[in-house]
Amino acid sequence: xxxxxxxxxxxxxxxxxxxSYILGDNPLYRLALHLLVGATVGYGVAxxxxxxxxxxxxxxxxxxxxxxxxxxLVLGILLLFKGFPRWSAWGNxxxxxxxxxxxxxxMGGALVGTIIPQIAAVGxxxxxxxxxxxxxxxxxxxxxxxxxxxxxxxxAVPRQPALRRLWNGSVGVLGxxxxxxxxxxxxxxxxxxxxxxxxxxxxxxxxxxxGIQQLLTLIGMSSG
Amino acid sequence: MIYCPKCGTANRQGSKFCNECGAPLPATGxxxxxxxxxNPAGNLYxxxxxxxxxxxxxxxxxxxxxERPSPPKGISLPSVPLGExxxxxxxxxxxxxxxxxxxxxxxxxxxxxxxxPPTPETAIPEWLAExxxxxxxxxxxxxxxxxAIPEWLxxxxxxxxxxxxxxxxPTPPLAGIPVPPSGEIPEWLRDVEFAxxxxxxxxxxxxxxxxxxxxxxxxxxxxxxxxxLIEGEEEILSTAPAEIPDWLKEAPAEAPPEYGGLVPAEIPEWLRPLQPREGVAVEEEPTETEGFLSGLRGLLPIGKGLDMPATxxxxxxxxxxxxxxxxxxxxxxxxxxxxxxxxxxxxREAPRQSGWVLTRFLVGVILLAAILLPMLVRLPLFGPxxxxxxxxxxxxxxxxxxxxxxLIAWEYGPAExxxxxxxxxxxxxxxxxxxxxxxxxxxxxxxxxxAEALLASRLVDPxxxxxxIANLGYLPGQAAGVxxxxxxxxxxxxxxxxxxxxxxxxxxxxxxxADVGMVVILAxxxxxxxxWLEQISVANPNVPVVAGVSARIELISTPYxxxxxxxxxxxxxxxxxxxxxxxxxxxxxxxxxxxTSLGMAQLAIAALTVIGALIFLVGGRKR
Numbered sequence: 001x002x003x004x005x006x007x008x009x010x011x012x013x014x015x016x017x018x019x020s021y022i023l024g025d026n027p028l029y030r031l032a033l034h035l036l037v038g039a040t041v042g043y044g045v046a047x048x049x050x051x052x053x054x055x056x057x058x059x060x061x062x063x064x065x066x067x068x069x070x071x072x073l074v075l076g077i078l079l080l081f082k083g084f085p086r087w088s089a090w091g092n093x094x095x096x097x098x099x100x101x102x103x104x105x106x107m108g109g110a111l112v113g114t115i116i117p118q119i120a121a122v123g124x125x126x127x128x129x130x131x132x133x134x135x136x137x138x139x140x141x142x143x144x145x146x147x148x149x150x151x152x153x154x155x156a157v158p159r160q161p162a163l164r165r166l167w168n169g170s171v172g173v174l175g176x177x178x179x180x181x182x183x184x185x186x187x188x189x190x191x192x193x194x195x196x197x198x199x200x201x202x203x204x205x206x207x208x209x210x211g212i213q214q215l216l217t218l219i220g221m222s223s224g
Numbered sequence: 225m226i227y228c229p230k231c232g233t234a235n236r237q238g239s240k241f242c243n244e245c246g247a248p249l250p251a252t253g254x255x256x257x258x259x260x261x262x263n264p265a266g267n268l269y270x271x272x273x274x275x276x277x278x279x280x281x282x283x284x285x286x287x288x289x290x291e292r293p294s295p296p297k298g299i300s301l302p303s304v305p306l307g308e309x310x311x312x313x314x315x316x317x318x319x320x321x322x323x324x325x326x327x328x329x330x331x332x333x334x335x336x337x338x339x340x341p342p343t344p345e346t347a348i349p350e351w352l353a354e355x356x357x358x359x360x361x362x363x364x365x366x367x368x369x370x371x372a373i374p375e376w377l378x379x380x381x382x383x384x385x386x387x388x389x390x391x392x393x394p395t396p397p398l399a400g401i402p403v404p405p406s407g408e409i410p411e412w413l414r415d416v417e418f419a420x421x422x423x424x425x426x427x428x429x430x431x432x433x434x435x436x437x438x439x440x441x442x443x444x445x446x447x448x449x450x451x452x453l454i455e456g457e458e459e460i461l462s463t464a465p466a467e468i469p470d471w472l473k474e475a476p477a478e479a480p481p482e483y484g485g486l487v488p489a490e491i492p493e494w495l496r497p498l499q500p501r502e503g504v505a506v507e508e509e510p511t512e513t514e515g516f517l518s519g520l521r522g523l524l525p526i527g528k529g530l531d532m533p534a535t536x537x538x539x540x541x542x543x544x545x546x547x548x549x550x551x552x553x554x555x556x557x558x559x560x561x562x563x564x565x566x567x568x569x570x571x572r573e574a575p576r577q578s579g580w581v582l583t584r585f586l587v588g589v590i591l592l593a594a595i596l597l598p599m600l601v602r603l604p605l606f607g608p609x610x611x612x613x614x615x616x617x618x619x620x621x622x623x624x625x626x627x628x629x630x631l632i633a634w635e636y637g638p639a640e641x642x643x644x645x646x647x648x649x650x651x652x653x654x655x656x657x658x659x660x661x662x663x664x665x666x667x668x669x670x671x672x673x674x675a676e677a678l679l680a681s682r683l684v685d686p687x688x689x690x691x692x693i694a695n696l697g698y699l700p701g702q703a704a705g706v707x708x709x710x711x712x713x714x715x716x717x718x719x720x721x722x723x724x725x726x727x728x729x730x731x732x733x734x735x736x737x738a739d740v741g742m743v744v745i746l747a748x749x750x751x752x753x754x755x756w757l758e759q760i761s762v763a764n765p766n767v768p769v770v771a772g773v774s775a776r777i778e779l780i781s782t783p784y785x786x787x788x789x790x791x792x793x794x795x796x797x798x799x800x801x802x803x804x805x806x807x808x809x810x811x812x813x814x815x816x817x818x819x820t821s822l823g824m825a826q827l828a829i830a831a832l833t834v835i836g837a838l839i840f841l842v843g844g845r846k847r
């Protein structure tokens with residue numbers, strides 16, 4: 001019995017245990033759930049440990065400046081003090097470094113990689129005209145949808161009657177259009193999420209069928 | 225002007241509170257004897273009831289009218305202690321030159337017995353004399369009987385008996401007010417002690433100012449206040465008691481022991497409230513001893529108890545109240561009572577549970593049937609899928625030169641592998657066919673294992689793995705880890721062999737993102753796709769990036785595709801099927817089954833949704 005066959009059988013059984021939730025909460029489903037959580041945590045700890053050791057130990061043994069490996073090692077050890085309330089302050093510097101560097105990197109990436117390119121793309125006529133009239137129409141729809149979706153959350157109105165009428169005639173109408181866009185976007189998001197889930201279900205059912213077929217073949221009840 | 229007793233700021237006449245510090249200002253003005261309302265100083269009649277505020281007296285001719293002292297207009301704090309005032313000197317001089325028949329008013333004559341020495345009654349107005357005033361106005365400047373009479377006053381008094389009767393009669397007494405018999409002096413008036421007279425000789429010592437009652441606004445009957453010169457004021461305010469009507473003296477002074485032969489009169493009804501009560505101790509107000517307010521008293525009245533040290537009061541009563549004890553006992557009883565579930569709840573819950581289980585079971589069976597049916601029967605229900613973005617990606621990969629290092633961000637695990645393997649499989653196989661060198665990294669811990677499983681299934685010759693694939697493993701640190709890895713790909717370690725990347729042939733010329741010919745992002749979650757796209761845009765925006773994503777994040781990925789940040793994209797099972805069809809790897813039958821099952825499941829979901837909505841509209845709304 002190969003490892004692949006064992007994996008196939010285990011996967012099939014665990015899939016059936018999880019699918020037993022269709023009958024409600026039961027011990028079989030709980031067993032599969034606990035196995036999943038435990039295996040995930042154990043695997044994560046193993047991967048993290050191996051990755052860190054694989055990164056740090058060769059650096060310490062090499063001829064290159066060891067300070068590059070020593071500093072992360074010391075900071076990592078200090079971070080372990082966070083698990084002990086009495087000495088948790090020793091890990092403050094490591095935590096501050098993690099949070100600060102992480103936030104700075106993420107913010108810079110969001111600015112350069114998402115915000116500026118997306119604004120440029122929405123406002124660029126070249127992008128609209130790239131695909132001809134269809135692109136132009138698509139760009140206009142995107143622009144109206146973006147503005148309308150933003151104005152859909154404008155709940156304040158001016159107090160002056162004249163300004164209020166003007167507001168309701170412009171911002172109010174655009175807000176209503178934006179709500180339609182929001183409805184369509186939420187519906188599409190639900191549809192794609194449902195499609196992804198159904199794809200996974202199809203894959204699991206396919207795996208169960210294949211697993212049963214393999215088992216039957218193994219015990220000679222099927223010719224494959 | 226009213227000077228604030230707290231901060232010394234000058235305030236407008238009639239102000240009740242200080243404009244600077246908000247402290248209450250002493251009441252000034254004239255109190256109406258009839259209604260008690262306060263009126264501005266100088267008012268002749270009350271603003272509320274129109275009663276006369278200042279008793280009528282004879283007005284001397286214009287040329288004889290003394291300029292000073294002026295009528296009392298309230299009181300201000302003394303600023304400069306003075307000796308004898310100018311007006312007093314002038315008055316003295318006028319008194320010396322005064323003709324008895326012209327200057328002396330008639331009322332002193334009526335009060336004074338002929339041939340007798342002058343008494344304090346000489347200061348009593350005529351109208352009070354006619355009333356046989358029960359509260360004779362004390363004259364602070366009038367010398368007490370035992371005091372030495374100033375010379376100028378002696379001369380003035382000598383002229384009094386010879387003075388003719390006044391030309392104008394004073395105001396008759398008010399109707400309805402009982403008039404005490406002439407010569408009667410109230411009992412409380414007998415005890416009035418007169419202050420010592422003003423020293424006429426200039427003295428180096430400042431005049432006594434300690435007896436000014438700021439709160440009352442007016443000097444008491446027993447006070448002797450010198451005229452006050454306010455710096456910057458045009459007029460000299462005088463608080464001479466001779467100018468103050470007796471009804472303004474809220475605190476009646478004690479009458480002198482001997483009152484010049486006047487017979488104590490019966491107190492009229494309207495004056496009785498002013499009569500001091502016997503046995504009531506008058507609290508001595510504190511006197512300021514420092515600063516420019518030194519000598520003044522009653523500036524900052526001390527509330528009762530404020531000068532006592534604060535003692536902490538217990539927040540809770542020492543003994544609990546009976547009501548609280550009863551409530552506590554009731555709560556304790558409720559908590560200690562065993563939990564009893566009403567039987568009706570069980571009856572109602574049981575059908576609902578069974579109903580939910582039945583509904584769930586039916587939905588599950590329908591879905592499973594829809595998914596399994598295409599495996600048993602080939603259903604040509606759906607045509608070949610189309611995905612332009614997948615076709616664009618196929619064209620991009622097709623133009624990739626051989627032996628190009630391709631960085632693959634493997635951002636999915638076993639939970640999403642049923643979908644993502646169908647998305648990434650054709651793309652990986654295409655790259656392998658193009659002789660690309662695949663460098664795999666992942667920010668998810670299970671990513672390297674999932675990658676290894678798929679790569680092993682797509683790699684035709686396992687012996688070529690080391691030459692074609694480098695699995696650099698897990699990147700901790702999220703965005704920061706990605707940013708670091710993009711700049712230091714050669715410094716990592718191969719996850720499967722444990723060898724440093726620098727020792728791998730496949731990584732010989734790859735040190736950072738700049739050495740990579742293409743980046744493939746295989747993501748099932750939106751954050752993973754965004755993280756990689758953003759950090760690649762920072763590190764090397766010129767490298768072509770393509771993506772294979774789950775159907776779940778297809779909508780989020782589309783803007784990046786439209787903006788040109790993604791050169792191509794395979795999204796979901798449909799995209800994978802399109803790519804597989806173009807690549808023709810032999811997995812077409814499986815994709816066909818997958819797509820048909822997916823379509824059948826979507827139809828089943830739509831049918832169940834419609835049926836559920838109809839059930840709700842027909843009968844479920846009532847519940």
